[in-house]
Amino acid sequence: MEKVLQSTARALGQSLDDVFADLDRLVDAAIGVILAPGTSRGKLEALRPVVEDIVTRQGGLVDSAGVSVAPGLFSDVDAWHQWWSLVGGKLAFIPHNLNPASINYYDYTEMTWYERPMESGLPELIGPYIDFGGADTRIVTASRPVRAGTRNVAVAGADLSMESIERTFLFNLGRTDKDVALVTDSGKVVASNSARFAPGTRLEEDLTCAGAVPVNVAAIASPAWRLIVTA
Structure with missing residues (x-):
């Protein structure tokens, strides 16, 4: 039984390591985009090809992925949650209600998957939890900070399929x-x-x-x- 448990643990660990390796790529791309000229949320659309490659390459393990920026980073919005998911086999931007005055306000800055890497500066594996702000499903989120200069300016994350795990x-x-x-x-x-x-x-x-x-x-x-x- 011990050998079976060890081999199962290795398989799970390798699949999670692969997700974090892909998040490294997303972080690198996000830094380049964030530091590029311009202070509008629209420039994060340049991350779409990277996210599409990650979601496709992970073969069902990653349901969705994206970048959530620190408040005040952009001039045209107070905060922004740039997140994509495969819908009907195609990558689609998932809109969230980021209006603090709304009853359905999605404050990602208070989510553990965002707070912990922003505070610790380290990768985190959060969940399972119910993603009420998204698809109302139970998920696990892998996330890591995006650091530009001396501060963390965003979090790159990937929502993992419980069924795949x-x-x-x-x-x-x-x-x-x-x-x-x-x-x-x-x-x-x-x-x-x-x-x-x-x-x-x-x-x-x-x-x-x-x-x-x-x-x-x-x-x-x-x-x-x-x-x-x-x-």
Whole structure:
């Protein structure tokens, strides 16, 4: 069982590392666009080909991706969330309500996937959580800061498909009579081979127990997820 858990953890870690490598490309492109002449949100449209390549290349793991800028960065808007998603096989810009006076206001600056990399300056893996501001689905977001000069000016992120993560988990785990859960550092279930543990619920197990196997992601300082054989 230990070998199966280790191989499953490696497969998951490699797929997440690949996402963060693609986010590196998006960060590099975003820096070039942000530092280019002009202070309008419109220039972020130049990132579309990079995002399209990432979403397409990830083959279903990345549902959507984009860049969210720090308030005050552009002259024509207070804040801007440039996000695209595959819709009907084509990349489409996903509009969000960024009007603070609106009841449906989407304040991305208060979202954990934005706040944490902006404050820490490090890549983050956030979720699963319900994306009420987007498609109202449960997702995981990989994000990392965009640094220009001496400050973080934006966050580049990618929303990951829970179904794709679950397929990788189950395929590599294979058939077993053990109940296994993939959990975050806070104990939230990302995927499981048992109906006892639904994604998004909290696992009441010792996350540091001897049987826990970390999912190592090179881009992140410490293991964000673990594989737990449940009692």
